[in-house]
Amino acid sequence: EIVAAIETALGGGPLAGRRVLVTSGPTHEPIDPVRYIANRSSGAQGTAIAGALAGLGADVVFVTGPAEVPPPAGVQVVAVETAAQMAEAVRAALPVDAGVFAAAVADWRVASASDRKLKKTRDGIPALEFAENPDILKTVARMTEGRPGLVVGFAAETDDVVAHATAKRARKGCDWIVANDVSPATGIMGGSENAVVLITADGVEDWPRMSKAEVAQRLAARIASALGG
Amino acid sequence: EIVAAIETALGGGPLAGRRVLVTSGPTHEPIDPVRYIANRSSGAQGTAIAGALAGLGADVVFVTGPAEVPPPAGVQVVAVETAAQMAEAVRAALPVDAGVFAAAVADWRVASASDRKLKKTRDGIPALEFAENPDILKTVARMTEGRPGLVVGFAAETDDVVAHATAKRARKGCDWIVANDVSPATGIMGGSENAVVLITADGVEDWPRMSKAEVAQRLAARIASALGG
Numbered sequence: 362e363i364v365a366a367i368e369t370a371l372g373g374g375p376l377a378g379r380r381v382l383v384t385s386g387p388t389h390e391p392i393d394p395v396r397y398i399a400n401r402s403s404g405a406q407g408t409a410i411a412g413a414l415a416g417l418g419a420d421v422v423f424v425t426g427p428a429e430v431p432p433p434a435g436v437q438v439v440a441v442e443t444a445a446q447m448a449e450a451v452r453a454a455l456p457v458d459a460g461v462f463a464a465a466v467a468d469w470r471v472a473s474a475s476d477r478k479l480k481k482t483r484d485g486i487p488a489l490e491f492a493e494n495p496d497i498l499k500t501v502a503r504m505t506e507g508r509p510g511l512v513v514g515f516a517a518e519t520d521d522v523v524a525h526a527t528a529k530r531a532r533k534g535c536d537w538i539v540a541n542d543v544s545p546a547t548g549i550m551g552g553s554e555n556a557v558v559l560i561t562a563d564g565v566e567d568w569p570r571m572s573k574a575e576v577a578q579r580l581a582a583r584i585a586s587a588l589g590g
Numbered sequence: 591e592i593v594a595a596i597e598t599a600l601g602g603g604p605l606a607g608r609r610v611l612v613t614s615g616p617t618h619e620p621i622d623p624v625r626y627i628a629n630r631s632s633g634a635q636g637t638a639i640a641g642a643l644a645g646l647g648a649d650v651v652f653v654t655g656p657a658e659v660p661p662p663a664g665v666q667v668v669a670v671e672t673a674a675q676m677a678e679a680v681r682a683a684l685p686v687d688a689g690v691f692a693a694a695v696a697d698w699r700v701a702s703a704s705d706r707k708l709k710k711t712r713d714g715i716p717a718l719e720f721a722e723n724p725d726i727l728k729t730v731a732r733m734t735e736g737r738p739g740l741v742v743g744f745a746a747e748t749d750d751v752v753a754h755a756t757a758k759r760a761r762k763g764c765d766w767i768v769a770n771d772v773s774p775a776t777g778i779m780g781g782s783e784n785a786v787v788l789i790t791a792d793g794v795e796d797w798p799r800m801s802k803a804e805v806a807q808r809l810a811a812r813i814a815s816a817l818g819g
Binding site for chain 1: 621622624625628706749773
């Protein structure tokens with residue numbers, strides 16, 4: 362680690378000269394000027410990963426929704442709010458050598474968000490129509506030209522974690538899926554620890570429960586390896 | 591102000607011996623373990639009001655949703671997440687001499703929040719059914735026994751502020767409404783300033799734009815006056 366720190370200080374490190382995109386945090390999808398739909402995501406794991414990649418010398422573009430934790434030092438921060446804005450920021454950041462899609466992107470947005478505050482009516486609740494958001498991970502993973510050499514997705518599940526995440530990897534066409542169980546009982550959501558499963562073409566690796574910082578270090582080292590760093 | 595500070599330090603102040611309830615912040619209404627519906631509210635104005643009331647010697651119960659700003663010093667904090675939890679915390683805090691309902695409470699919740707993460711299906715978007723949340727302000731304002739001597743509601747509007755807020759005062763049965771225009775262009779939502787209209791039985795008072803701290807001081811002084819402090 363000391364060697365790594367010195368290498369980085371000297372502009373070296375196994376990821377020197379590599380450009381890596383990391384998405385992180387939740388997205389907020391407006392309903393009207395005062396209401397929105399959100400995902401629970403503190404941004405802690407994505408932030409730690411971006412920091413770890415920068416620590417290995419990568420040139421990191423960090424596209425972040427409204428997270429609870431501040432962005433790491435030494436990365437290029439692009440702050441967004443909605444999934445559509447995140448998709449656009451990702452497009453603008455390409456090409457990259459690797460993309461790590463840790464953000465908890467809303468699958469749906471309200472089809473026609475109101476620019477006035479919705480009011481309770483005599484008929485009760487105003488009807489909300491939903492539309493599907495762009496699938497950022499799938500779009501990048503299935504690029505036919507200029508696809509990043511390594512595309513890493515995340516899967517936050519509450520049940521059948523490995524089955525859901527394995528299916529997600531195939532469906533999206535990404536290289537790796539980092540999956541975790543975010544059931545409230547695990548204390549992972551909003552907590553400082555994580556227990557992940559890494560799913561690759563070679564199979565399923567169960568990582569022991571460790572701090573989010575350690576998950577980040579380990580994942581960053583694997584990414585460096587995969588990129589031949 | 592120095593006199594007030596000394597009075598408070600000595601256990602005095604115009605609100606000494608008075609018990610005041612302040613609600614603040616947004617509520618978060620779960621859709622499933624990873625998604626929720628939220629109101630935009632930093633909690634800044636409610637927090638400043640609670641602090642100002644405590645500064646005048648009141649015994650403040652501060653019921654707060656997941657706000658961005660930390661609670662003020664010198665108050666009893668009750669942290670909640672949903673509107674239903676806030677309603678219960680308010681019930682538990684009564685009786686009080688005055689209630690200030692500054693929280694941005696969700697009007698609706700998802701009728702049957704899922705304990706598993708909702709999945710995209712071939713049919714598209716899962717249907718969400720909404721149910722109306724308890725109306726905390728109206729419930730307290732219309733109490734026939736043990737009603738606080740002064741009930742203050744808030745109205746965050748984006749258009750026809752005075753008309754909407756005047757109607758709200760009548761509909762809820764509260765004594766005062768503090769109304770403001772939270773259209774994005776005003777910069778009030780999430781900002782440090784506020785421009786409010788105070789609506790009472792005597793009519794409509796337009797307060798000039800000032801800091802949220804000054805709005806809080808002025809409102810706290812008015813409450814002290816109204817309670818005969």
